[in-house]
Amino acid sequence: MAEAREVRLPQGTIRYREAGSGPPIVFVHGYLVDGRLWDGVVDALSDRFRCIAPDWPMGAQQVALEPDADLTPPGVASIIESFLEALDLRDVTVVGNDSGGAMCQVLVARRPARVGRLVLTNCDTHDNFPPGIFKALPRLAKLPGGVTMLALPFRVPAITRTAFRPFAKTRPPAGLVESWAVPAGSDKAIRRDLGKVTRGMDKQYTLAAAERLRGSEFPLLLAWAPGDRFFPIAYAERLAAEIGGAKLVRIADSATFVPFDQPAHLATAIADFAPSP
Numbered sequence: 001m002a003e004a005r006e007v008r009l010p011q012g013t014i015r016y017r018e019a020g021s022g023p024p025i026v027f028v029h030g031y032l033v034d035g036r037l038w039d040g041v042v043d044a045l046s047d048r049f050r051c052i053a054p055d056w057p058m059g060a061q062q063v064a065l066e067p068d069a070d071l072t073p074p075g076v077a078s079i080i081e082s083f084l085e086a087l088d089l090r091d092v093t094v095v096g097n098d099s100g101g102a103m104c105q106v107l108v109a110r111r112p113a114r115v116g117r118l119v120l121t122n123c124d125t126h127d128n129f130p131p132g133i134f135k136a137l138p139r140l141a142k143l144p145g146g147v148t149m150l151a152l153p154f155r156v157p158a159i160t161r162t163a164f165r166p167f168a169k170t171r172p173p174a175g176l177v178e179s180w181a182v183p184a185g186s187d188k189a190i191r192r193d194l195g196k197v198t199r200g201m202d203k204q205y206t207l208a209a210a211e212r213l214r215g216s217e218f219p220l221l222l223a224w225a226p227g228d229r230f231f232p233i234a235y236a237e238r239l240a241a242e243i244g245g246a247k248l249v250r251i252a253d254s255a256t257f258v259p260f261d262q263p264a265h266l267a268t269a270i271a272d273f274a275p276s277p
Helices: 035-045 073-086 099-110 132-141 146-155 157-167 176-186 188-199 203-213 233-242 263-273
Strands: 003-009 012-019 024-028 050-054 092-098 115-123 220-224 246-250
Touching: 003 073, 012 035, 012 073, 024 035, 024 073, 024 099, 035 050, 035 092, 035 263, 073 099, 073 203, 092 099, 092 263, 099 115, 099 203, 115 233, 115 263, 132 146, 132 188, 146 157, 146 176, 146 188, 157 176, 176 188, 203 233, 220 233, 220 263, 233 246
Parallel strands: 024 050, 024 092, 092 115, 115 220, 220 246
Antiparallel strands: 003 012, 012 050
């Protein structure tokens, strides 16, 4: 069973859950969710690996960061790096999903020292950040009252459930999705963090990361669900073609939230890719 912990970083407090022992795996969720996205994957891997699932400052965390914390993609990448340093983790397997995958790409492109390899499930890459209809969110968050407007509908549980439905084929555990909406709906400091991370979403960061990684042999596993309308597999194929150390694995019968839909399949792919315990 995962144990709840927290660590104090220069940017603020990060809460996380940890289970197991062995080679470290750190999970990075995306926008408006928390580390519980990975529960099924952690359960499947914690008999062999040290699994660490933080609640990153993506708008659903319970503790706001310092008011001056940088939550642009480079800023979030620095927070991930600070977390790895605080726990003295080395040769880490980092696993990212959704906008968390974008932050992971920025991390390994800029500050890869503690990261041994990267696993990306369906996530923002190249010019697809943010994807589709979500391209309007950064502009909305820059308007006066825009972040409040963004968070307001999620105070209604039925709206929250409907908003998250396209991202998973499997129904999440009862109450989980609704709980993700509570912090930003009830805490001004969390809304401040949500506004920062939303305004920072920009394809310039993922394009720059892809360019820095182009031609490298960085160990990369793309565990991707085909048919995702938000993150088409063509982007995974493009990234795999650009990075010499990349491997692409297709995970069927899943949407964006691969950790929900196919935790066992994803865990197997990660275990085969990560260093042997």
